[in-house]
Amino acid sequence: MSLLSTVAATAVFFFAADLVYTLDHYFVHHDRERYRVGHSRHHRRYNAAKNAVQLDEYELSTYGSAAIQSIAGMSTLSLLTGNWGFVLGAVLKFVHSLVFHCYQHGWWSHVPVRKQGRAAPRRGWGLATAHYHAHHHAHPDDAIFTYSESWQGFDRILEWAHPWLVRFTKDGRAPATSMARSQ
Amino acid sequence: VNWLGLDLLALLASLFGALVGAVAHFEACRRGIHLPPIVGVLAGLLAAFASRERSGLRALLVASLSAWAAAIAEVLAEPRGGLVADLVRFSDRLTPLSWLSFLGCILFAGALASRAWSPFSAPAKSA
Numbered sequence: 001m002s003l004l005s006t007v008a009a010t011a012v013f014f015f016a017a018d019l020v021y022t023l024d025h026y027f028v029h030h031d032r033e034r035y036r037v038g039h040s041r042h043h044r045r046y047n048a049a050k051n052a053v054q055l056d057e058y059e060l061s062t063y064g065s066a067a068i069q070s071i072a073g074m075s076t077l078s079l080l081t082g083n084w085g086f087v088l089g090a091v092l093k094f095v096h097s098l099v100f101h102c103y104q105h106g107w108w109s110h111v112p113v114r115k116q117g118r119a120a121p122r123r124g125w126g127l128a129t130a131h132y133h134a135h136h137h138a139h140p141d142d143a144i145f146t147y148s149e150s151w152q153g154f155d156r157i158l159e160w161a162h163p164w165l166v167r168f169t170k171d172g173r174a175p176a177t178s179m180a181r182s183q
Numbered sequence: 184v185n186w187l188g189l190d191l192l193a194l195l196a197s198l199f200g201a202l203v204g205a206v207a208h209f210e211a212c213r214r215g216i217h218l219p220p221i222v223g224v225l226a227g228l229l230a231a232f233a234s235r236e237r238s239g240l241r242a243l244l245v246a247s248l249s250a251w252a253a254a255i256a257e258v259l260a261e262p263r264g265g266l267v268a269d270l271v272r273f274s275d276r277l278t279p280l281s282w283l284s285f286l287g288c289i290l291f292a293g294a295l296a297s298r299a300w301s302p303f304s305a306p307a308k309s310a
Contacts, residue, residue: 069240072247079254080285082274 009085010092017070017093018150025147026158029140030169038062046137049110054102063101067094100149104134114138121146125153189241193233197245197296200229204249205256212260217281219253223288226252227295234299245296246289253288 028039041058045051055063070090078087107116113134121132121144128148136146145155145162158165166172189197204222211218226249230241257276258269277285 065240069243072244076247076250076289079250079270079273080277080282082272084271 005083006085006088009083010089013070013074013086013089014093014096015150017090018148019154021066021097022148022154022158026145026165027169029147030166030171032171034170043137043140046108046113048112050105050108054105055098059101063094063097066097067091070094097149100130100133104130104137107134112138120144123152123156123159125156126151128152128155189230189238189244190234193230193241196233197226197230197241197248200226201245201248201252205252208253209256209260212257217257217284219250219257219281219284219288220291221288222253222256223249223290223292224295227292230296231298231300233301234296235301235303237297237299239297242293242297246293249288249292250285253285 028034038058041056042062045056067090070093071087074086074090078084104113107113118131118134118138120139120142121135123144128146128150132146132152133149135142135144145159146152147158148154201222204225207221207225208218211221223246226245230245234241254270254273255266258266258273261276263269263276264272
């Protein structure tokens with residue numbers, strides 16, 4: 001197996017995983033029950049004083065579960081194809097998520113992220129920086145989508161598809177529930 | 184604790200199923216018969232009978248576990264360069280037919296492990 005194919009497999013999985021993370025993140029924000037039970041805690045935490053050294057139990061469980069699923073699936077694909085770049089991509093994606101969030105947490109103290117006066121990012125197609133994704137943590141319902149952790153283009157495509165895609169979300173399939181939420 | 188669709192009972196059941204399946208596959212390999220799907224069927228069935236809620240996440244984990252258990256059984260039955268080296272180069276020994284049989288192992292394990300056939304009902308969800 002050549003180095004090129006290993007690098008390609010790593011990049012393909014890393015990119016695909018971020019697309020899945022971005023889409024799943026979007027769908028969580030359009031599933032009232034799922035948001036209430038788990039994910040809302042993540043945003044409440046960012047909009048208050050820092051209450052854990054780095055990641056809290058929910059965040060560790062979310063990133064850890066995603067990592068185990070990815071690594072399990074990709075290790076099997078690597079076993080059967082002989083290209084170990086797939087499993088390397090899964091490990092790198094986990095490390096990236098951890099480092100990305102822990103880096104953001106370095107800015108955060110008794111002053112909540114929202115109150116730090118950080119400017120909203122402009123819509124772009126470049127790499128998603130920690131500052132870009134932190135905007136989503138502090139402003140989860142902003143019209144500028146900043147769900148992505150690696151390429152801002154996923155958010156721009158989501159914004160473009162949103163009027164159509166939202167009909168396939170849990171809330172979109174239950175218009176009465178969605179209207180009640182927005183009131 | 185219900186972690187990725189696997190509580191402790193389902194985890195132990197799927198590990199036991201994979202182990203029994205791997206032993207059966209190992210013995211079959213030594214007789215020249217390749218039957219990876221037996222690992223997936225046993226691990227998936229036991230996971231389903233130990234589970235009280237359906238789970239796609241459990242299906243993925245049990246499918247991966249089955250494929251690895253079958254591969255380990257196969258390299259132990261027909262060693263070439265040591266366990267780790269044989270696993271790293273496992274794809275080299277796969278023919279199109281054996282690749283399909285591993286796919287069968289994964290599909291059987293996933294399809295069965297996603298089910299919930301425990302005779303005990305699921306616990307009520309808290310608000």
